[in-house]
Amino acid sequence: MDGGKFFGAFRASSGITDAVVLNHVPVGCNWGAGMFKSFSNQSDIRNACTVMHEREIVFGGEESLREALIRADRLYDAPLILVVAGDVPCIIGDDIEAVIGSVSLKKDVIWMEAAGFRGSMRSGYEDALINLVPVMEQCDQAANSVNFIGFCPDDFKVEADLREIKRLMMDSGVAVNSVISNCSYEELKMAPAAELNVVIGQGTELAKQMKDKFGIPYIEVGYPYGLRGSRDLIDAVSDHMGLGRDLDREIDLQPFEKIYLYLNDIYGTPTSVVGDFHAKSMAEFLCRELGFEIEVLSTLDDDYNFEEEVKNSNSAILFGTSFEQDLAKEMRIPLVRFSYPIFDQVWIYDDAPYAGLRGAVCLTETILNTVMGFEDKLSDLELRA
Amino acid sequence: MRRFCVYGKGGIGKSTIVSNMSAALAGNNMKVMVMGCDPKADTTRNLMGHRIPTILDAFREKGPDEMRLEDIVFQGYNGVCCAESGGPEPGVGCAGRGVITAADMLSRLGAFEKINPEVVIYDVLGDVVCGGFAMPLRNGLADDVYIVTTCDPMSIYAANNICKGIKRFAERGEVFLGGIIYNGRSAVDEPSIIDSFAGELGTQVVGRIPMSDLVPRSEIHHKTVIEYAPDSEIADTFRNLGRSIIGNKNKVVPEPLSDEELNEINRKVEDLFREKALKR
DSSP states (O other): OOOHHHHHHHHHHHTBTTEEEEEESBHHHHHHHHHHHHTTOTTOOOEEEOOBOHHHHHHOSHHHHHHHHHHHHHHOOOSEEEEEEOHHHHHHTOOHHHHHHHSOOSSEEEEEEOOGGGSOHHHHHHHHHHHHGGGOOOOOOOTTEEEEESOOTTSTTHHHHHHHHHHHHHHTTOEEEEEETSBOHHHHHTGGGOSEEEEESSOHHHHHHHHHHHOOOEEEEOOOBHHHHHHHHHHHHHHHHTOOOOGGGTOOOHHHHTTHHHHHHHTTOEEEEESSTHHHHHHHHHHHHSOOEEEEEEOSOSOSOHHHHHHTSOOSEEEEOGGGHHHHHHHTOOEEEOSSOOOSSOOOOTTOOSBHHHHHHHHHHHHHHHHHTHHHHHHHHHHHO | OEEEEEEESTTSSHHHHHHHHHHHHHHTTOOEEEEEESTTOOSSHHHHSSOOOOHHHHHHHHOTTTOOGGGTOEEOGGGOEEEEOOOOOTTSSOHHHHHHHHHHHHHHTTHHHHHOOSEEEEEEOSSOOSGGGGGGGSTTSOSEEEEEEOSOHHHHHHHHHHHHHHHHHHTTTSOEEEEEEEEOOSSOOOHHHHHHHHHHHTOOEEEEEOOOTHHHHHHHTTOOHHHHSTTSHHHHHHHHHHHHHHHOOOOBOOOOOOHHHHHHHHHHHHHHHHHHHHHO
């Protein structure tokens, strides 16, 4: 399910971890976007809203925005306000730039037009990142350092995955300069200090602009699921920097050996994978490393009815978002949640990633436990039916 | 209850016609209600003698829960109940949504049940520019529409455009075109042009308003002609127009003209200009 441009811009903006995101939208849009973010970070309340009602639609939302800006400036201890303008102000033509220019604020302000009807969530994410380029400062380059581009603060297991990716990088002699968008305002400003931009799944437009403006080259890689995915990431970065690291010697297969009989049992399982850009990398891991047969792969960029295709497939397990739970129930197959949005599970332990070498173990464990626990769940479903 | 809307190009005389017709019908012992659907909010000025607070003024100041009917509906000349939708300042917000909100507020406050008018007239701004200004055409608010036009090409063009909007709703059976009101106040005054235009649309001319200096003179005093010069010929014209519309049974789905057909009318208008110049 694609939340449209507003969701993408909101997610990109929320990733500036010390900024206030001021949504210039009716309350429903604000709640919808914020809800997915708050499942596993309920103490993060850097989210304000102009709460547009009918009055603002008829008379314009400029006054509400002005008031909200002044209040956000006063109430939040933050260096930056990011104004995300959704459908309504874009339809009625609120002059947001003029409003921002009319108030004297202590904080920096960046605004972005993000009407949901103007494009996909991905385009909202890309455009929002482009809006952040002007605050980036030309600075001295730190050798062997990279930025990661493509993350969102509400991605499933994002903290754990980043911790693992940073560990892999550090062990390869590479420092992570900024993670976009999951960094502070200061880290964002200093993003041009990196030697290389590593784009994972989305954010290519930002990487292109940073290349033009700051001369930073970029590479595009898949999400590092599994042993192969981790190796691909490290190889791509190491090759670019001429570091050379043989990951194969470091891979610990012991956890997998402990359950080799089960791995043998699930080999060849027909599977469908649905999600954002993570889906392709997940499918590659399942196929290459666990030997699953991929029946349907939908990255949601495709404008087709994947549900019908999944239903008509022989899939015995489904990988997706929380939105796929009804489909999995209907098909009476287990669902492994891995892609945004996930709103029926929490992810708070930052040492249990899905990405990287450790992630390969956690992910395999999750898959096996989901399959093994499904017997009970299925009986429960049948009882209820 | 007889409910109809009056549309037409901006400045064509809609508010003058609506206010005079309302005063005339009310003078004939009918309970009349007029709603101006234009942010300029000047439909009812000549009935009230001054501008009235608009529905959206009350909405902005009091909010939807604190508004009362007496804040937004006022009694004018001959007891005509007057309301104005109003709207945002030029260049901000959404005036179309404002018309929808204003109509909602009237319904929410039970205006039609409490006032129980026999005739409701909506005076809508220049063109059906968006869904908001088509509001009186929808949801059973009006039975039919009357379009005011002169012989001027742009006025005919606007009337034809309005017919495109009406056709959409007429095909759903929501509202129909009742006819054209011809206003003779233009450089060329040739009723046959509009007779022919109406015929091509599949409708009729329900009334002809000749040019009269009594109209601007009464408006200088913020009055209708019915009040200012009740015994004048032009006052009778408005009375006749009101009667024609109330009794009109001829309601159609209009067939808007093509650009070529409109150009043909323009050529006739141009010929009339030439003749006029030769006579000089």
